Amino acid sequence: MDATIASILISVLSLVILRYTIKLANRYWFRPKKIEKRLRELGFRGNPYRIIFGDAKDLVAMRGQLTSKPMELSDDITPRILPYQHHMAQKFGKKYFIWFGTKLRLTIMDPVLVKEILSRPNEFRKPNNDQMGKVLAGGLFSSEGNTWTKHKKILNPSFHMEKIKNMVPSIVEGCLEMMEKWNMSLASKESIEIDMVPEIQTLINDIMCKTVVTGQISEETKRIYQLRIIVNQQSMKLAKFMFFPGWWHLPFLEVKTLKAAHEETQSLVKKMVTRRLEEMKTGASNQGDVLSLMLEAYQDEASGVSLDDVIEECRSFHFVGPESTARSQMWMLYALAKYPEWQERAREEVLQVFGDQKPNIEGQNQLKIVTMIIYEVLRLYPPTGMFHRAISKDTKLGDMVLPAWIQVTIPITLMHHDPDIWGEDATQFNPERFAEGVFNSKMQLLTFTAGPRKCTGQSMAMVTHKSVIATLLQRFSFELSPSYIHAPKHSFLLTPQHGMKLVVRKIV
Numbered sequence: 001m002d003a004t005i006a007s008i009l010i011s012v013l014s015l016v017i018l019r020y021t022i023k024l025a026n027r028y029w030f031r032p033k034k035i036e037k038r039l040r041e042l043g044f045r046g047n048p049y050r051i052i053f054g055d056a057k058d059l060v061a062m063r064g065q066l067t068s069k070p071m072e073l074s075d076d077i078t079p080r081i082l083p084y085q086h087h088m089a090q091k092f093g094k095k096y097f098i099w100f101g102t103k104l105r106l107t108i109m110d111p112v113l114v115k116e117i118l119s120r121p122n123e124f125r126k127p128n129n130d131q132m133g134k135v136l137a138g139g140l141f142s143s144e145g146n147t148w149t150k151h152k153k154i155l156n157p158s159f160h161m162e163k164i165k166n167m168v169p170s171i172v173e174g175c176l177e178m179m180e181k182w183n184m185s186l187a188s189k190e191s192i193e194i195d196m197v198p199e200i201q202t203l204i205n206d207i208m209c210k211t212v213v214t215g216q217i218s219e220e221t222k223r224i225y226q227l228r229i230i231v232n233q234q235s236m237k238l239a240k241f242m243f244f245p246g247w248w249h250l251p252f253l254e255v256k257t258l259k260a261a262h263e264e265t266q267s268l269v270k271k272m273v274t275r276r277l278e279e280m281k282t283g284a285s286n287q288g289d290v291l292s293l294m295l296e297a298y299q300d301e302a303s304g305v306s307l308d309d310v311i312e313e314c315r316s317f318h319f320v321g322p323e324s325t326a327r328s329q330m331w332m333l334y335a336l337a338k339y340p341e342w343q344e345r346a347r348e349e350v351l352q353v354f355g356d357q358k359p360n361i362e363g364q365n366q367l368k369i370v371t372m373i374i375y376e377v378l379r380l381y382p383p384t385g386m387f388h389r390a391i392s393k394d395t396k397l398g399d400m401v402l403p404a405w406i407q408v409t410i411p412i413t414l415m416h417h418d419p420d421i422w423g424e425d426a427t428q429f430n431p432e433r434f435a436e437g438v439f440n441s442k443m444q445l446l447t448f449t450a451g452p453r454k455c456t457g458q459s460m461a462m463v464t465h466k467s468v469i470a471t472l473l474q475r476f477s478f479e480l481s482p483s484y485i486h487a488p489k490h491s492f493l494l495t496p497q498h499g500m501k502l503v504v505r506k507i508v
């Protein structure tokens with residue numbers, strides 16, 4: 001009898017082990033090999049599948065090696081900021097794939113196919129197992145389906161042109177305050193050297209927070225910005241583990257620090273949300289910022305918005321918009337400093353339109369040169385170097401059928417620097433290419449992406465850039481400092497690795 005029970009148990013156990021072995025073998029070997037075969041048949045090339053790491057180890061090593069030294073003062077930045085993608089494109093041509101563990105990322109650089117992907121967000125979805133994406137962005141940025149539609153509708157008023165117009169005086173005031181400090185330092189000197197990274201970061205954070213997110217700067221918001229820096233640093237250190245299922249539970253110090261920073265951010269936002277909710281109950285007006293709009297929806301039971309939804313949107317807007325806008329603003333100052341003839345043309349235009357009056361929204365439409373410069377910087381130095389979409393079933397794209405369970409990567413920077421797309425001078429700074437406007441330029445700018453999931457804050461970012469540039473150029477000139485080190489690097493968003501030291505002078 002005992003022997004029978006034992007043999008039944010052994011058989012059941014063997015079956016369970018066999019089932020899991022088959023599942024593991026399928027997940028870690030047969031499925032990747034099948035996917036690879038199908039993609040090779042479609043004409044894509046890449047390294048053969050390697051178990052556990054795939055290409056990830058090589059990618060991280062190459063990035064580490066290249067970012068350990070600065071580059072020459074050139075705008076041809078892809079070999080440094082996306083070294084592995086650049087290397088793969090050189091080796092295999094534009095149709096290549098990269099393995100991240102068992103996950104295959106297929107690079108799509110054909111503008112027609114990219115447009116198709118972006119116009120079909122229900123099939124090409126944001127990767128939903130992307131825990132890091134949720135920490136770094138989250139909210140509207142990462143949500144899908146009904147939640148995305150509902151929250152987008154609630155938050156739309158925050159991004160109406162009327163609301164954006166009202167931001168301009170705050171942006172100009174913010175710049176004037178920052179420049180007042182510069183003026184004081186310049187009282188006894190002809191020029192000063194300033195690292196623009198912390199200056200611009202604080203300026204844009206404060207502007208966005210006051211005008212978009214919570215309507216005011218508080219101790220909590222200041223701490224959230226510090227936590228954002230910690231989150232960015234830790235996530236870079238964890239890049240090579242991110243494709244491991246369950247990396248979020250690994251017992252590493254970096255994971256612990258990241259989680260702690262994330263949780264502290266959530267609890268600070270919760271404090272702000274609760275406080276504002278109390279204020280609204282006692283009659284405080286809706287200021288049209290993200291927090292007010294979400295709380296108004298939360299108070300309407302029919303909306304189905306929970307307090308956690310409010311907290312998450314609010315947390316995410318502290319991260320997404322300010323960080324991208326600040327980074328691109330830094331590169332705009334770099335370009336003005338590096339190309340003095342364009343700086344001069346932009347200043348002439350600003351002075352012609354505004355004289356010494358504070359820049360307003362009406363005059364901004366006449367800033368043709370400034371706008372051309374902004375678009376050219378957004379083309380050469382897009383804050384988001386690439387983005388990914390996932391498919392969970394066989395999906396038609398152009399005349400191909402892509403296999404299920406892969407991701408497609410759209411390498412914005414690689415495409416923006418591609419001579420086949422932007423012409424022979426693709427890697428050079430030439431704002432003239434936007435002389436007829438961004439919509440009339442030959443190719444589509446992907447910095448804010450396109451289609452239904454394009455950047456919600458595009459107009460807001462453009463108005464911010466124009467207001468900041470106009471206000472600064474009215475009063476100061478900029479030159480690259482001899483101590484400036486050119487080292488653009490992707491720290492999730494494109495950042496000047498060793499700061500951005502500029503020599504600043506008053507305009508006489």
Ligand code: HEM
Pocket residue numbers: 140141142152208212317320321322324325328382383384387388446447448449452453454455456457458460461
């Ligand atoms: C120069 C500045 C900016 C750049 C380059 C930028 C870039 C982008 C990109 C590339 C995406 C799409 C990412 C993807 O599909 O995976 C995106 C989405 C988004 N951006 Fe921006 N962004 C900027 C400023 C802002 C600002 C100022 C805000 C708001 C205050 C904002 C809010 C959002 C939101 C909410 C989404 C998600 C939209 C959706 O999925 O429906 N962005 N942005």
